[in-house]
Amino acid sequence: MNADQRMKEKLVPYSTMRSLKYNPSPYHTADIDHVLYGRRPPVDYVIINEGGEVCYTLQQCTVSMTSELNMHSKTYGNLLESFYIGSDGIIYEGRGWNDVPHLHLKHLNDLHITIKFLGTFHASQPNDLALLAFRSLLKLGINLGTISPSYQIYSFRHIYNDSSFLGDALSEYVEGLEHWSTAMTVDGDRERESMGLLPYVSRDEWNATSPGYSLDNINGSVQYVFVGETGERCFNYSQCVHRMQNEQDRAIKLYGSLTDHFYIGDDGNVYEGLGWKELSLDSSRKEQGKAIFVRFLGRFENVLPSQLATAAFHRFMKYGLNADRLSIDYKIFSVRQLFDYNDRLANKLQLDIEKWHRYSNDLTPFNFSETISYAHLRIVQTSISFRSVTGRGIKNIPPAEYVVISDGGERCFDHKQCESQIPYVSQNVDLNENFFVGEDGRSYESFGWGSNIYSEYFFPKGNMIFVIFLGKFNYEYPSANATRAFKYLMKFGIRTGKIIPDYKLISIRQLCSNCSFVGDALNLDLRQWANWSEKINITMDCGPFNNKLVNDLQLNPYGNHYGHRLPSSFYDSIQVSNEDFTCYTMDECISLMNSHYSPSEMNFYIDGNGNVYRGLGWHWSSNPPVSNGNSAATLMISFMADFDYDFRSKEILFAFKKYIVHKGIKLGYLDPSYALYGHLRGISGNKFFENLTVGHK
Incomplete structure (x- = not known):
């Protein structure tokens, strides 16, 4: 009688997984094809373990196995071991022959099964019924071709050097077996490491x-x-x-x-x-x-x-x-x-x-x-850490030649204070900062070492890092903790190739003299810091700091009621168009918008000075969302410029990149690989559209 026949004739006390779940009877013999077919190669290693509740009857062991299943199925998705042995003399199927056990060791090459004795056996060995079932399982495996005749026995205790996995008495028993592996007797960890026997x-x-x-x-x-x-x-x-x-x-x-x-x-x-x-x-x-x-x-x-x-x-x-x-x-x-x-x-x-x-x-x-x-611990990844939103990946961004200092928000002196400040400052200061520095002694990532939109504007052939000190420092200098955190950030940037060693440290006021983004005391203190540079090869320009985002409450207050609320604000494309007039002042533009059409036609408008006006904003769309399961929508942008005559293309382009592209990606509203399409009327319309696509993949 072969092994298959012995199983079907119930001569091996074997309880399948299906038996355990639906009919806890060790003599359930139907549907055992999952044991006999679809096998992986014969295993070379049998790993022994113990634990759980000792059990002496079918009812007790079923309870123990159910406990094992409940304990591990939610995390490991299954019972943990290949097989379990009860002191009732029954083999209980866990993962079985074909499912690779959870334990991965290089040495085992996934050619192993694990067997767990239910109970703990420090003082005495398992009873004869359990040991007989164990030996029967090994013989069955060899006869089925699922265990190699030259198999070796290992134990979790010896792999982890931890007796909680195998008690003294059971360990002594398995160590005396013919197939006990000599590899388990290797004392030197260097040798074990070379053999792949360490976890x-x-x-x-x-x-x-x-x-x-x-x-x-x-x-x-x-x-x-x-x-x-x-x-x-x-x-x-x-x-x-x-x-x-x-x-x-x-x-x-x-x-x-x-x-x-x-x-x-x-x-x-x-x-x-x-x-x-x-x-x-x-x-x-x-x-x-x-x-x-x-x-x-x-x-x-x-x-x-x-x-x-x-x-x-x-x-x-x-x-x-x-x-x-x-x-x-x-x-x-x-x-x-x-x-x-x-x-x-x-x-x-x-x-x-x-x-x-x-x-x-x-x-x-x-x-x-x-x-x-x-x-x-000193340069902290935050929940608002953003990816670089330019066409250049971080690996393609050159080391920063300039480090620009500003400040904003409230001073903070511990981790919780500083982390609570960061979202507010990031939303309201609008400097597209790379890092924040707190007086808790840490730097906090925003765009990190990624490219900054102001860097693209002021220094398009190189790279600049913008650092905001949390707080307003008009009358007091930042604390020693803050300056130490900044120095560590610089040293780290230099050592890892993100900043050139002879970088130039400057104040944001050197980019715009009347800029309010840095306090008087900090602006003065910077001059005493290493790498301070009074002279820079960058043209001063306040334009990028003067454009604003105009709240939709200043427009037609009924605008948002004509749009469609998006189930989740996410745009995979931008459609651009332009008006047949150009306006420059906020009063002029708001008046024209409210008298000519409803702001609910577009998500945002951009005027001739680079100010951005919120129409529907990010959370509404002029078109109903697609009902095919794809909730992405098209963001509608209108330029209030006719592109026929002289217009400030640099300011308008910067506003589009700053408030629409960078901010949209930063806030998670815009797909970084968005599609851009549309038509811009006027003599310079096509050229300006091409400029919108520069740096975008």
């Missing part, structure tokens, strides 16, 4: 992008391990690789690379970020090894990382000690201890870390070193 995924394995600069090996042993969190949780290898690539994409835009050394996934793997490398912002010296940053992937306000994730962290710390990467007296800290805010580490995980061995409250001897790993 560790290198940069090459998850296809990391090389940073745009060389990293140095950390000098000396690491004394401090800072723990944080980031991004979204992941529960299997492919998911975690995707999360790592997302983290990398976010970080490269601002920092040029990942800034954390290692990341931990709920799949039980450590993912290499910077690794045991570092970038000193002072290229003339190498930093001594002091700290590494390790971040759990996910947000842990109300839940903790999985057992596998926590085990991976502690296993990696043991590796660090064994490989002389960590100092023998290293300490674990929370990133909250560097800055008192919890968006880098939520409460649940913070409280758990405080219970860990080597956790310390004493950071007294610690000093910040100027390395890239601290950048995410």
Whole structure:
């Protein structure tokens, strides 16, 4: 009698997944094709684990299995292990033969299954029924061709060096089996690393992008391990690789690379970020090894990382000690201890870390070193961080030659204050800033290192960075915390190739003498700072700072009632047209608009001086939204210029790019790859339309 017949004749005590869900009977024999067909290659490795509630009857084990299913299905999408063994002598199907288990190790090459004994077995082995079922499962696998006859047995305990995965008694039993792997007896972590037996995924394995600069090996042993969190949780290898690539994409835009050394996934793997490398912002010296940053992937306000994730962290710390990467007296800290805010580490995980061995409250001897790993704490990605909205990608933007200083909003002295200021200043100051600087000692990203519309206007062949100090500094200078944050930002920009070393520092008043965007005290203090430049090769022009966005309340108050409310304000195209008259003053333009037609015909109007008038605005459309599931609409723009005679094309073009294109993309209303079409009447109409398309892909 072969293995298939034995299963059908109920000679193997095997309960399928379907049995568990719908008819908890171990003798349910219908529809077992999913076990027998569509197989992957025979597995070479069997990984042993234990846990959950011990059970001795079918009813008890069904409850235990249901508990396992409820615990893991919402996160891992399935039961965690391939098979489970109850002390009732029954094999319970989990992921089965064909589904690759959650555990990914390079050495295993996904040719493995996992088997979990229900219960904990520190003092005594599982009973004879459980051990008989275990041996029967292995024989069945060989007979079915799903387990290689030369299979090897591993255990989670030995992979993670953690006895919570396998008790002493059961561990002693499996270590005595004929197929127990000699690889599990390898003591040296360096050798285990070379064999691919550590739960560790290198940069090459998850296809990391090389940073745009060389990293140095950390000098000396690491004394401090800072723990944080980031991004979204992941529960299997492919998911975690995707999360790592997302983290990398976010970080490269601002920092040029990942800034954390290692990341931990709920799949039980450590993912290499910077690794045991570092970038000193002072290229003339190498930093001594002091700290590494390790971040759990996910947000842990109300839940903790999985057992596998926590085990991976502690296993990696043991590796660090064994490989002389960590100092023998290293300490674990929370990133909250560097800055008192919890968006880098939520409460649940913070409280758990405080219970860990080597956790310390004493950071007294610690000093910040100027390395890239601290950048995410000192140059902060915010919820309003925007992409560059020009045709040039960040990689194609040259290093900034000018850094322009202004101020705005209210002064802020802690993280929460500063973050609350940023949306207001960004909406109302309208400088399309690259960064904000707070008196909490941090810089905050807006457009980051991306191109700035004022840079395109004043310095089209190069690049300028605009920095706003949060607050108005008419009578007082910014605090030392703010100036330190600014100096760090400059040093970081130079070291990562975003700013030239001999950049020119200027005040926004050097672009427009009567500009109110910088206070008198700050404007005076700048002259004492490094790289201050009194003379610049840029023509002063107040035009870009004089145009305004006119509120629709100054127009026909019934305008918005004639449009169609959009379900979600998103435009994938812009249609432009122009009037047969040109107006320059606000009073003149408003009068003409209210007397000639309803403002609800267009979303925005732009006059001959570059002032923008809101008609329907962003949230309404003159056309009903498409009902085919595509909620994108066309943004209607009218220029109040006839393009036949002399007109101020530079001011009008700047207003279009500033208030329509840049602001629309910045606020998430306009697709960056929008289509532009329409017809502009007049002798210069075609030429002006061509100018509208410059820099747009």
